[in-house]
Amino acid sequence: MYSRRAQLLKCAFPIVKTHGFTREALARSALSLPEPHPEPLSEAAVSALFGDGDHARRTLINAWLDDARLQMRSAPSPVIKDVLSTRLRCNEPVLGYLPEACNAYALLVSPTSGLPPVDPRPVLHHAAHVADEACHVVGDTSIAWYARRASVAAIYTAAELHQLTSPKTAYEFLESLLHSSQRVESAIHDVGTYSNYIGRSWAGLIKSSGIF
Structure with missing residues (x-):
């Protein structure tokens, strides 16, 4: 069973093709979950899950x-x-x-x-x-x-x-x-x-x- 963080990372991989290795790709990964979020993750949520600034990238x-x-x-x-x-x-x-x-x-x-x-x-x-x-x-x-x-x-x-x-x-x-x-x-x-x-x-x- 994937953790939510691992799920989001996996969902981000296809988004890299259009958005690069960016915080935006991570934010938009929430839209591709099996039960999609209604909107991308906030900057605060991206930082909490993946790290501040370039650490998330x-x-x-x-x-x-x-x-x-x-x-x-x-x-x-x-x-x-x-x-x-x-x-x-x-x-x-x-x-x-x-x-x-x-x-x-x-x-x-x-x-x-x-x-x-x-x-x-x-x-x-x-x-x-x-x-x-x-x-x-x-x-x-x-x-x-x-x-x-x-x-x-x-x-x-x-x-x-x-x-x-x-x-x-x-x-x-x-x-x-x-x-x-x-x-x-x-x-x-x-x-x-x-x-x-x-x-x-x-x-x-x-x-x-x-x-x-």
Whole structure:
């Protein structure tokens, strides 16, 4: 049984397609409940349920990421390309709200207090969670599981970054990365190198959108 908060978050996911990862989407989620409210939630109700200011938006973003990750289990086959493609496909209806200034991923990597630089840790965690789920779905129990997980995380992150800037070629790019996965594993053997790559990539993307 979903809690009311979880119900509202789930109802907000389709609204993101038109209203973005916003407090308004959360407010309007009440209109889509099984027993709909007659009007959207008040600002006070949104804050009480999901957090003040941008904290409510972060709550929605993280809930949406969790839901998208679970959808990987519905991949047409337990093959890593299909599983990661399924996750990329979840981005398609909301691509315009992911990298742009003041929107989802921009907010995710912005520090919760103080000034920039970009904090890449939430995106690193996002990639790691996607990799964990992908390895689980494909049944990867190899001795080199940790190396495989790191490789999948790097591949997915690169493919998602590519999707944000060149969505039409995202799946071809993903396939090309998977074909060279051994080189990817070697390149990210040093976790620090991988973290720096993610940080630089996201900093460049977010700065190019005009946030900082």
